[in-house]
Amino acid sequence: MKHLALGTALSFLAGATAAQELNLYTTREPGLVEPLLAAFTASSGIEVNTIFLKEGLPERVEAEGDRSPADVMMTVDIGNLVDLVDRGLTQPVESEVLEAAIPESMRDADGQWFALSLRARALYAAKDLELTEFHYEDLADPEWKGRVCIRSGQHPYNIALTAAYIAHYDEAEAEAWLTGVHDNLARKAGGGDRDVARDIMGGLCDIGIANSYYVGQMLSGNGGPDQLEWVNAIRLVFPTFENGGTQINVSGAAVAKHAPNRDEAVALLEYLVSPEAQKIYAEANFEHPVNATAAVSPLIVQFGDLVPDTISLTEVARNRKAASELAEKVGFDN
Amino acid sequence: MTRAWLGGAAAVALLVCLPVVSLLAIAAQGSAGLWSHLAANVLPAALRDTLILLAGVGVLVAVVGTGTAWLVTAHDFAGRRLFEWALLLPLAVPTYISAYAWLDILHPVGAVQGWVRAVLGYSSPREFRLPDVRSMTGCVLLLGLVLYPYVYLTARAMFVTQAAGLIEAARTLGERRVFRRVALPLARPAVAVGVSLALMEALNDIGASEFLGVRTMTVSVYSTWIGRADLPGAAQISLAMLALVVALVMLERWARRNQRYAVGQRPRPIGRSALRGWRAGLAMLACAVPVLLGFAAPATYLMVEAWKRVAFAGISPTLWTEALNTVLLASAATVMVLICGTVAAYAARLHGRGGLLARATTLGYAVPGTVLAIGLLPLVAALDRGLIAAGLPAVLLLGGSGAVLLAYMVRFMAIATGGVESGFARIPPSLDHASRSLGQGPSGTFLRVHLPLSRPALVALALLVFVDCAKELPATLLLRPLNVETLATHLYGEAARGTYEEAAIAALVIVAIGMAPVILLARQPRPRYPGTP
Numbered sequence: 059m060k061h062l063a064l065g066t067a068l069s070f071l072a073g074a075t076a077a078q079e080l081n082l083y084t085t086r087e088p089g090l091v092e093p094l095l096a097a098f099t100a101s102s103g104i105e106v107n108t109i110f111l112k113e114g115l116p117e118r119v120e121a122e123g124d125r126s127p128a129d130v131m132m133t134v135d136i137g138n139l140v141d142l143v144d145r146g147l148t149q150p151v152e153s154e155v156l157e158a159a160i161p162e163s164m165r166d167a168d169g170q171w172f173a174l175s176l177r178a179r180a181l182y183a184a185k186d187l188e189l190t191e192f193h194y195e196d197l198a199d200p201e202w203k204g205r206v207c208i209r210s211g212q213h214p215y216n217i218a219l220t221a222a223y224i225a226h227y228d229e230a231e232a233e234a235w236l237t238g239v240h241d242n243l244a245r246k247a248g249g250g251d252r253d254v255a256r257d258i259m260g261g262l263c264d265i266g267i268a269n270s271y272y273v274g275q276m277l278s279g280n281g282g283p284d285q286l287e288w289v290n291a292i293r294l295v296f297p298t299f300e301n302g303g304t305q306i307n308v309s310g311a312a313v314a315k316h317a318p319n320r321d322e323a324v325a326l327l328e329y330l331v332s333p334e335a336q337k338i339y340a341e342a343n344f345e346h347p348v349n350a351t352a353a354v355s356p357l358i359v360q361f362g363d364l365v366p367d368t369i370s371l372t373e374v375a376r377n378r379k380a381a382s383e384l385a386e387k388v389g390f391d392n
Numbered sequence: 393m394t395r396a397w398l399g400g401a402a403a404v405a406l407l408v409c410l411p412v413v414s415l416l417a418i419a420a421q422g423s424a425g426l427w428s429h430l431a432a433n434v435l436p437a438a439l440r441d442t443l444i445l446l447a448g449v450g451v452l453v454a455v456v457g458t459g460t461a462w463l464v465t466a467h468d469f470a471g472r473r474l475f476e477w478a479l480l481l482p483l484a485v486p487t488y489i490s491a492y493a494w495l496d497i498l499h500p501v502g503a504v505q506g507w508v509r510a511v512l513g514y515s516s517p518r519e520f521r522l523p524d525v526r527s528m529t530g531c532v533l534l535l536g537l538v539l540y541p542y543v544y545l546t547a548r549a550m551f552v553t554q555a556a557g558l559i560e561a562a563r564t565l566g567e568r569r570v571f572r573r574v575a576l577p578l579a580r581p582a583v584a585v586g587v588s589l590a591l592m593e594a595l596n597d598i599g600a601s602e603f604l605g606v607r608t609m610t611v612s613v614y615s616t617w618i619g620r621a622d623l624p625g626a627a628q629i630s631l632a633m634l635a636l637v638v639a640l641v642m643l644e645r646w647a648r649r650n651q652r653y654a655v656g657q658r659p660r661p662i663g664r665s666a667l668r669g670w671r672a673g674l675a676m677l678a679c680a681v682p683v684l685l686g687f688a689a690p691a692t693y694l695m696v697e698a699w700k701r702v703a704f705a706g707i708s709p710t711l712w713t714e715a716l717n718t719v720l721l722a723s724a725a726t727v728m729v730l731i732c733g734t735v736a737a738y739a740a741r742l743h744g745r746g747g748l749l750a751r752a753t754t755l756g757y758a759v760p761g762t763v764l765a766i767g768l769l770p771l772v773a774a775l776d777r778g779l780i781a782a783g784l785p786a787v788l789l790l791g792g793s794g795a796v797l798l799a800y801m802v803r804f805m806a807i808a809t810g811g812v813e814s815g816f817a818r819i820p821p822s823l824d825h826a827s828r829s830l831g832q833g834p835s836g837t838f839l840r841v842h843l844p845l846s847r848p849a850l851v852a853l854a855l856l857v858f859v860d861c862a863k864e865l866p867a868t869l870l871l872r873p874l875n876v877e878t879l880a881t882h883l884y885g886e887a888a889r890g891t892y893e894e895a896a897i898a899a900l901v902i903v904a905i906g907m908a909p910v911i912l913l914a915r916q917p918r919p920r921y922p923g924t925p
Contacts, residue, residue: 121773248605260501382619
């Protein structure tokens, strides 16, 4: 067989592995995960092998089945976490450390997934508007006609926001809202979250929706001087639903059903919610820590306190399909 | 022996079709209510956008590719020798990189528009801004400028090796419309191959389209799969698109079913007619614009960004390992793709049934990379599990890079099969017959006639496939083993945080790796035939 002959030739391209180790499959960006893993290896002696993916993490683990090397699956967005559980790719974990560190609403009741960090779907507003309060509902207000910038309505972050809107009201109202937001757009929905800041600086729009941590990333100067200029043009506002709080999403992880290194996997999760690792989340990526004892980055905290919405994350995940279809129905990205 | 060639072609066709069959199985799981939702809300816009995109890109690559190929082979003007290879350079720039670069260059807040506003006396982009790059026009131009070399390459090969006698005869007869009446009809199969490659690239492109906000069917595949966790639905849309592509390709072949393109005489270059004055200027301009817009502008942008980045953050120490991985994977895949493509193309020449098999080997190119990888996943995982059960090392997905190589093969086989076939088409059947009547079997004839005669075509194809493999992102991302990164995955990793500028260095190395073979490709000697002085 041709494939067998390839075996020897290919083994050099299969990365080396260490004695005490675990395998991490993640859709999170290497730039964020690598410092966390380095700190974990330094404190535990466990080496971490990684695959960084975009789409298809559950499909891959599913195909690999009981031979899957995956120990930990780490991803963003509640929908993706729930999806892993629904496909039967996770296993329950009981850990006092995890349960003590993570609020109940931020983890699965059976320990199938755990949130590791929080991010708010926030408002970037031109500084001269001096906005300090905002309701998501206002995005559809004709007052903002031609003044709103946002990324694709099909992006998971926006789908989660629409899904939360459906949870607060219903599909019909969410549709009306989404249509209103679309009518207010200053430019076609698209680009990334940072582009909102850039476009506000350029005067293309006055307000826009984007994740909270990008403000910290841009303010830190890590993205270079241009981004510092963009972010200095805006103010970060934590909008709320009229009858709730700020829409938050999570990044999180689950232990794989067939994890060959289960103990190490749990050790990694426990490490990631420790104050030490949560500090890295806050300081390197400017996300809100899930562990309340860890501090939010000063770059973010200066914009005020985050009051998370009361709608449960699992309900948001359930409305995901409807939200995605609504975005297509109203032609949000057209 | 013919049977052995057909058997080989069947094995290659099977390999390419397996992931498609696996997609069929996924699609068959059903997706309740998908198509009524699609029909009401998605299809009208997505089909329209897809068709406009394909039509636009098709016309652009055909005109630019054929036109420039004709200019540099049939005419002489200042800079012609430079353009001959420089026209290939855009091939080295992945579409997703080009999209980002252009968006940034022409951003309403960027330097170019700032300058335009300053000149015109406006102070804010709200008062005046150029039309948004994030549009259908932007997407057509961008994809067309990166993809036209597929046509340039195939059309030029045709003009160089075949057209001389006929074209010169036409010239002596005073035919003023040589290009339209003689050269263009002759180049049609080559142009068709080039255009269909470009169109398939455009169709399954997700990076640039999504970035530029064009809602093609491929974007719907992703929103169905990712946004709604409906993989069967996504597979159904992909397969419907695949059927459309197959129909189009068959239609084109059917339209020229009775035409033959082989030329018996020894090929030699066309005697070039020298252009002077404004005609020469126009020719230079026509060749310079695609190179400047398709390559020079994005590459310069990347160099500036990479320079800023190196000064700011230094070079990532893993970059060299990643470059090595990229080259190793792309080289291995290129060898395999070329062997398989040649087998399929030769089987098609030997036997009518081989033609069908050869068509089947090109299916993979029309499927978006990630979707193809998803189709491959169950197959490679099952093979690996079999290997483990047999006490052997798993080399495809669970412990090696075999799955990535397979994905490259499935995806880029179309380039090899189509290219080798059009190379063979130039060899008159009388040579086959002569060889056979002198006692050579099909394999002997292949080794002594077809292989030497199509060597230039094979070299060109090898480089084309290599560049495509080195650029490939989605399948590499999904199928590579633990701890293995390539330049493309590194680039993705940096870009994932929305900071493409941090990825400029990796992008530049990809472009550089792509450039080396592109330059080689253009520098390769003219085809030499046995007995030619």
